[in-house]
Amino acid sequence: MACKRKSFKVDGPLHLTRVDWSNSSHRSSVAACLVEGVYSREEERQQCCHGGDSGGALASSAWWESFGFQLNQVLIDDKDKSIFGAVYELKLWSQAQAQAQAQVEVGKPQPPKLVIAFRGTLIEKRSWLQDFRLDRHIVQNTLHNSNRFLDGL
Template sequence: MAMAQQASLSCSTATWRELTNTSWRDDDYRRMVMAYLIEAVYLLELERQERRDAAAVAQQWWKPFQYRLAHELVDDRDGSVFGAIFERDHHADADGRPSPSGAPSAVVAFRGTLLRAPTIRRDVEDELRLLARNSLRGSARLARALQALKATIDRFGSENVCVCGHSLGAGFARQVGRMLTASSPRHPRQHQHQQAAAAAAAASLEFHLFNAPYLSLPMGVRSVVKTADCLLKALRSGAATVGRWHGKALRNVAYANCILGYTRLESSRKL
C-alpha cells in the first residue's frame, strides 16, 4: 500500500511537460504511457455507452505523448470498443515539440472487462474462456485483433510496435502474439520462410501486460471484478462537471494501473 501511495504521489505532482520530456528508454516511463493508452481504450468504450464524443475526452490520455487515435477495434455484435491502435502524431513534431527518442511508432492496446450492461456479456464470455482454457480461441474478437496487429506490423515493422493490455486485454495481447508466431502459410513450399518471418515478427514485438488473469487462476476472477470496479469509480470521480478530466485524477488512475500487476515480455521470452 505504501508503494502504491508513493508511486501515485510522484506521478500526480509531475507536470505534463516533465512527463513528455522523460526518456522513452526509461522503463517506468514506458510502462506508464502504456497504462495511459490502455486507460484511453476504457474511456472510449465508457463514453460510447454514454453516447458522448469519446475521442474528444479520451485524447487527453494520448495527445500529451504525441500519439493519435488511428483506429478503434470494435465488436460488431454490440458495437463495443475493446481495443485501439495509436500511432505517432507527426503533426505534433511540426508544432515544434521535440520528438521523443525511442518512442514506438504504433501501440496496439486492449482494455479489460467492464462490468456494465452494454458489454458485460461479451467481456465475461471471453474472461471465462481465458480462465478455463488459458486461451481466447473461439472469441469473436480475436480475428479482428490479430488482423489489426498484422496490419500495424506491415506498416511500421514489428520492432516499432508495442502491444499492451490490462486484465482480459492482457490475454488478447498475449494470444495474438502466440497466433502470430504460429500462423501458417497456405502453400507448403512457403511454409518455412513465412513461418520464420512470422516468428521473427513476434519475437521483436514488445508486450506490456497488466493484471494478466491467466497468471493466477484463483486470484483472476477476484482481480478482474475488483479492478474493473475500482477503475470505473476512479474514472467517474475524475470527470469535472463540464466533461473535462481532472489531470491529477487522470494521472493517479493510470499510474495505479501500472503497479497493479505488471509483466513486460522481452523478445527473448516466450508468450
C-alpha cells in the first residue's frame, strides 16, 4: 500500500534550512510540519498494523527532525488506539544555552523547548469513527469531557 500522506522530501519546506524564530512564516511552517508528522505517524501505524510495510525507519520523522526536534511522546487514543498527537522537544535545548542566547538577542523570539501537536479529523478506516465522535464534542462545546482532551492536557 502506497503512502497517501505527503512526503517531506517532496512536499516539505526544503528551502527552510535555518529557522528564524522571529519570522512568523518560519514558525508557521515548522508548526505545520510538526502537525504533518502526527498525521504521518498515524498513517504509518495503520499501514503497519493492517498489512502495510513500515520499511524500517519511519518516514514521518523527517517532519520534525529536519527542524532539530525529537519525538518525546506519542498521544494515543484509548478507545481506537489511533495516534492523535505528539510531544516534541528541541534536541539541543538547554537552560544555559537559552539564557546565553537570550542575553545576546534580547527581545528576539527563542525556539520552543517543547511543542505539542494535534492532528485533525482523518477519514481513514481505523480512525474516522472516533474522530467524528470528537467532532461532535466540538459542536456541542463538550470537548473538555473527551478522553483526547484529558490526555492532551
